[in-house]
Amino acid sequence: MSVAPLAERMRPNTLDELVGQQHLSGKGSILRTAIEQGKLPSLILWGPPGVGKTTIANIIAHTLQVPFYTLSAISAGVKEVRGVIEDAKTKPGTILFIDEIHRFNKGQQDALLGAVEKGIIRLIGATTENPSFEVNSALLSRCQVYVLKALDKKELVQLLNEVLKKDKVLQQKNIELKETDALLTISGGDARKLLNLLELVTDVLEKNAVITNDKVMEIAQQRIALYDKKGEQHYDIISAFIKSMRGSDPNGAVYWLARMIEGGEDVKFIARRMLIFASEDIGNANPNALLLATSTFQAVSMIGYPESRIILSQCATYLAGCAKSNAAYAAIGAALAAVKQTGNLPVPLHLRNAPTKLMKEMSYGKDYKYAHQFDDNFTLQEYLPDQLKGTAFYMPQKNAREEEMRKFLKERWKAKYGY
Secondary structure, X not given: OOOOOHHHHXXXXXXXXXXXXXXXXXXXXXXXXXXXXXXOOOEEEEOOOOOOHHHHHHHHHHHHOOOEEEEEOOOOOHHHHHHHXXXXXXXXXXXXXXXXXXXXXXXXXXXXXXXXXXXXXXXEEEEOOOXXXXXXXXXXXXXXXXXXXXXXXXXXXXXXXXXXXXXXXXXXXXXXXXXXXXXXXXXXXXXXXXXXXXXXXXXXXXXXXXXXXXXXXXXXXXXXXXXXXXXXXXXHHHHHHHHHHHOOOHHHHHHHHHHHHHOOOOHHHHHHHHHXXXXXXXXXXOOHHHHHHHHHHHHHHHHOOOOHHHHHHHHHHHHHOOOOOOHHHHHHHHHHHHHHHHOOOOOOHHHOOOOOHHHHHOOOOOOOOOHHHOHHHOOOOXXXXXXXXXXXXXXXXXXXXXXXXHHHHHHHHOOOOOO
16 A cells, blocks of 8 residues: 655645744634635735645645645646636636646636636636736736745744654654754755655664764765755756757757756746857857747747647757857857957947048048948958957857858958968
């Protein structure tokens, strides 16, 4: 017989059992009063990960004893939303809980609007992002927003002690909690991660064992594979993702992409990094990479999860399979270094604009050669300040497209820039 995860086994059924969020769960609070009176509006629960958003939704359902549906914005779409709405038409008082509602795109949120407005469903949305920016104004105006606070150290330690004391599975192991800093640091204030980590640690420990910081770190390093959107793993995994694409390995790229998607990473963050990569690491070796990355960013911004995973995968595997060049990236770096070293060098007179008579008399624009008046739309002419004449910031690299560029530039500039 399988045993439910610790976080599920210990999920509170009443507001009195909830750790933290006293401004919402305490006696006389607005939310508690609404629940006790059965006059619950549609609402948005906004707060950091693992502070009780899903737990509060479950407490509401348990208290009111009404039909309760749960959808995740990562995996559900308009079809699933409409299915719940259709069922709710014959089930008065139905509550629909949508986790990570900020990941619903405009069309998906619009599908909720009519049902919320008519009272067919009462919506409870959970989000870690500011609903003012991520939830449609029309839908937001029909919901009450409740802000959940991050749990402090005292509350998290209280949760650990209560779980060790009350959970029947852990009671049998008689585990002593001696130190908590490692548990709290790794879980980052997320109560769900904290309980998952505690379960991982206690699964390894023998009966009558003692939990210490060293023991937690040892077990975590051996067994855990966390993805924290704001922590070290966030930066490690995006680094692995970028380096896999840079190394032309689509398999590594799509694996790390999957890790980010499964961890709930912001779809725009992933697309933005691919957009930067397309220019920094591919550049003129394949200009289409930047076009596809731009289209990807635009597409996922409109669509959101779950469908965006397909678009992200297409882009990531394409970028991994492209010829690579960081010549454009190196060029702007070298040019910026030159600007910092030489300061604001004067623009050569022949390159200056001359909109007034005085400027013309001062030789602004004099001897400028309009390229389109010459064969092949080119003529030799200096475009850099005197102090930087002959400086090559951009050097094409050895790939098919940039070799074409090198040949084009060499024919025109001869040996001036060393092409």
